[in-house]
Amino acid sequence: MKFSYFLYSILFSFTIFIFFSSCSSKRKKDVIAAQSAPPKRPTPRVDAFIVQTQVVSETIEVPGSLVADDATEIHPEASGRIIGLYVREGSFVQKGALLAKLYDADLQAQLRKVQVQLQIAQQTESRYDQLEKIGGISKEDYAATALQVNNLRADIDILRTSIAKTEVRAPFSGKLGLKEISTGAYVTPQSIIAAIQKTSNLRIDFNVPEKYAPQIKIGQYVNFTVEGTNRNYTAVVAATQSGIEQTTRTLTLRAKVQGDQAGLLPGGFAKVKMSFEPNNNALMIPSQAVIPQARGKKVVLFKSGTADFVDVVTGVRDSTNVQITEGLSHGDTIIVTGLLSLKPEAKVTLNKIVNQKKI
Numbered sequence: 001m002k003f004s005y006f007l008y009s010i011l012f013s014f015t016i017f018i019f020f021s022s023c024s025s026k027r028k029k030d031v032i033a034a035q036s037a038p039p040k041r042p043t044p045r046v047d048a049f050i051v052q053t054q055v056v057s058e059t060i061e062v063p064g065s066l067v068a069d070d071a072t073e074i075h076p077e078a079s080g081r082i083i084g085l086y087v088r089e090g091s092f093v094q095k096g097a098l099l100a101k102l103y104d105a106d107l108q109a110q111l112r113k114v115q116v117q118l119q120i121a122q123q124t125e126s127r128y129d130q131l132e133k134i135g136g137i138s139k140e141d142y143a144a145t146a147l148q149v150n151n152l153r154a155d156i157d158i159l160r161t162s163i164a165k166t167e168v169r170a171p172f173s174g175k176l177g178l179k180e181i182s183t184g185a186y187v188t189p190q191s192i193i194a195a196i197q198k199t200s201n202l203r204i205d206f207n208v209p210e211k212y213a214p215q216i217k218i219g220q221y222v223n224f225t226v227e228g229t230n231r232n233y234t235a236v237v238a239a240t241q242s243g244i245e246q247t248t249r250t251l252t253l254r255a256k257v258q259g260d261q262a263g264l265l266p267g268g269f270a271k272v273k274m275s276f277e278p279n280n281n282a283l284m285i286p287s288q289a290v291i292p293q294a295r296g297k298k299v300v301l302f303k304s305g306t307a308d309f310v311d312v313v314t315g316v317r318d319s320t321n322v323q324i325t326e327g328l329s330h331g332d333t334i335i336v337t338g339l340l341s342l343k344p345e346a347k348v349t350l351n352k353i354v355n356q357k358k359i
Contacts, residue, residue, distance in 0.1 A: 043347050043348060043349045044338050044341060044342065044346070044347075044348050044349065045338075045348070045349045045350075045351040046302070046335045046336075046337050046338045046342075046348050046349070046350065046351060047335070047336050047337040047351050047352050047353070047354050048302050048333045048334060048335055048336060048350055048352070048353050048354070049285060049286060049289060049333070049334050049335075049336045049353065049354050049355055050331065050332070050333055050353055050355060050356060051283055051285060051324070051328050051329070051330060051331060051332040051333075051334060052283075052284075052330060052331075052355070053280070053281045053282065053283060053330055054282050054283075054284045055278050055279070055280050055282070056278060056279045056282035056284065056316060056323060057275060057276070057277075057278040057279075058275070058276050058279070058316045059273055059274065059275045059276075060208065060209075060212070060273070060274050060276075061271060061272065061273050061274075062206050062207060062208060062271075062272050062274070063206065063269065063270070063271065063272070064204045064205060064206030064224060064269075064270040064271070064272040065204065065205050065206070065267065065268070065269065065270065066202055066203070066204055066226070066257075066264055066265065066266055066267060066268040066269075066270055067202065067203045067204065067205050067254075067266060067267075068174075068197040068198045068199070068202060068203075068266035069198045069200070069201040069202065069203060070171075070172050070174065070197070070198040071174075071195070071196070071197040071198065071266060072171060072195070072196060073192050073194075073195050074099060074168060074170075074171070074192070074193045074194050074195065074196060075189055075190065075191060075192060075193065076100065076102060076165075076166075076168050076187050076188070076189060076191060076193065077165040077168075077189060078102060078162065078165040078166055078189070079186070079187065079188045079189065080102035080103050080104070080166060080186070080187065081102065081103045081184065081185070081186050081187075082100055082101070082102060082103075082181060082182070082183050082184060082185050082186075082187060083101055083102065083103050083183070083184075084098075084100065084101035084183065085099075085100050085101075085179065085181070085182065085183045085193075086098055086099055086100065086101075087099050087100065087176055087179040087193065087194045088176065089176060089177070089178050089179055089194075090175065090176065090177070090178075091175070091176055092173070092174070092175050092176075092199070093170045093173065093174065093175075093176055093196070094170065094173050095170055095171070095172045095173045096169050096170060097169060097170045098167060098168070098169055099168045099169060099170060099176075099193060099194065100167075100168040100181075100193050101166060101167055101168070102165075102166035102167075102168075102187070103166070104162075104163050104166040107159055107162050107163045107166070108163065110159055111156065111159040111160065111163065114152055114155045114156050114159060115156060117152050118149065118152040118153060118156065121145070121148050121149045121152055122149055124145050124148075125142075125145045125146055125148075125149050128141060128142045128145045129142060168193055170196060171196070172196070172198065173198070174196045174197050174198040174199060175196065175197055175198075175199045176194050176195070176196050177194055177195035177196065177197070178194065178195075179193065179194045180192045180193060180194060181193055197266045198266075199261075199265075199266070200261065201256070201257075202256075202257040202261055202264055202266065203235075203238070203254055203255065203256055203257065204222075204224060204235050204254070204255050204257060204270055204272065205252060205253070205254050206252075206253055206255075206270075206272045207245070207248065207250035207251065207252050207253070208250060208251055208253060208274065209249065209250055209251075210244045210249050210250060210251055212251075212276070213244065213251045215276045215277065216237065216240060216251065216253065217237065218237055218238065218239070218240075219236060219237065220236070220237045220274075221234060221235070221236055221237075222234070222235050222236075222237065222255055222272055222273065222274045223235075223272070223273045223274075224270040224271060224272045224273065225270065225271050226263070226264060226268050226269065226270050226271075227268070227269055228263075229263055231263065233257060233258075233259070233261075233264070233270075234257075234258045234259060235255035235256055235257045235258060236255055236256050236258060237253055237254075237255045238254055238255055238256045239253075239254045240252065240253050240254070241253075282315075282316075282323050283323060283324045283325075283328055283329075283330065284321040284322070284323055284324075285299070285321060285322060285324055285328070285334060285336075286320060286321060286322075286336050286354075287317065287320060287321060287322045288336060288339075289334050289335070289336045289339070290312070290314065290322055291309075291339055296311050296312075296313075297311070297312055297313075297314060298310060298311055298312065299312050299324075299327070299328065299334050299335075300334060300335040300339060300342055301332060301333065301334055301335070302333040302334065302335050302348065302350060303333075305347055305348060305349070305350075306345050306346065306347060306348065307335060307342045307343070307344065307345065307346045307348050308344070308345070309344045310327050310328070311327055312324050312326060312327030312328060313325045313326035313327060333353070335348065336354060337351075
């Protein structure tokens with residue numbers, strides 16, 4: 001009886017020991033697990049920006065080229081030997097100024113010969129006219145003589161035209177370039193004597209991206225500068241190309257230079273600045289709020305304490321802001337800090353709104 005009670009006591013004590021040992025081991029595991037588990041991340045605190053409309057005037061700068069209003073190569077109209085060359089390289093000449101003279105002695109001799117023949121034919125015509133009036137000759141004989149006179153006059157006109165072609169004259173007032181021939185050279189209509197360009201009424205040609213084509217207006221003013229001077233010049237858009245250039249996706253514009261054109265030379269390079277009508281309802285946001293993506297761009301909206309990633313389309317930009325043309329509306333709240341650590345639908349805490357007083 002005593003032995004049984006003793007055995008029961010031992011078993012009860014062992015059970016109690018096992019129970020408390022198990023509880024202690026479980027507590028140790030819980031403590032170790034709690035210590036090894038990563039700490040819970042606090043909700044990110046971010047700054048935000050309220051989207052508002054602004055007045056934005058866009059200006060673009062593109063390269064351009066100065067073009068003469070008239071420019072051409074000077075060719076002789078006839079073949080022959082140059083006996084007089086009056087090209088002063090780089091000089092300004094008036095329209096019709098004699099630039100070169102071809103040999104024409106043979107044509108002059110033919111002209112004198114035909115002029116003598118005309119004088120004789122006119123005398124004969126005069127006598128036949130008197131005879132025809134008194135019935136001394138027939139009308140047919142008089143008509144033949146009159147025809148001969150008219151033919152000789154036509155021959156003289158042809159010779160005078162040929163002689164005129166031996167004189168090479170300036171087609172318009174302008175500045176001559178470098179001469180390409182010398183006195184004594186034999187030239188043909190394919191030969192170049194010199195080039196001439198107008199130095200007044202210059203034009204400037206330049207290209208703008210096709211997205212600006214709807215905003216181009218005839219009569220619109222542009223400003224430009226040229227190399228070697230800080231002076232600003234003004235031009236007025238006079239015409240545009242009939243369509244978009246397919247290879248460059250640009251529209252070619254031609255503008256007439258206004259005012260004093262001192263210091264400008266045809267062919268010169270110009271930097272053209274063109275401003276467009278201001279947009280009174282442009283949505284501008286800080287540039288750092290835009291997240292570049294492999295396809296497109298995103299911004300993060302603050303909605304009821306969560307981060308909502310939305311696709312946007314950007315427009316013009318300046319040093320600090322960028323225009324949003326699609327994806328946002330006036331009054332939207334966007335996140336501008338801590339963007340790299342945010343994930344879609346993540347919980348965030350608003351710290352302040354940067355374009356308003358602190359909240």
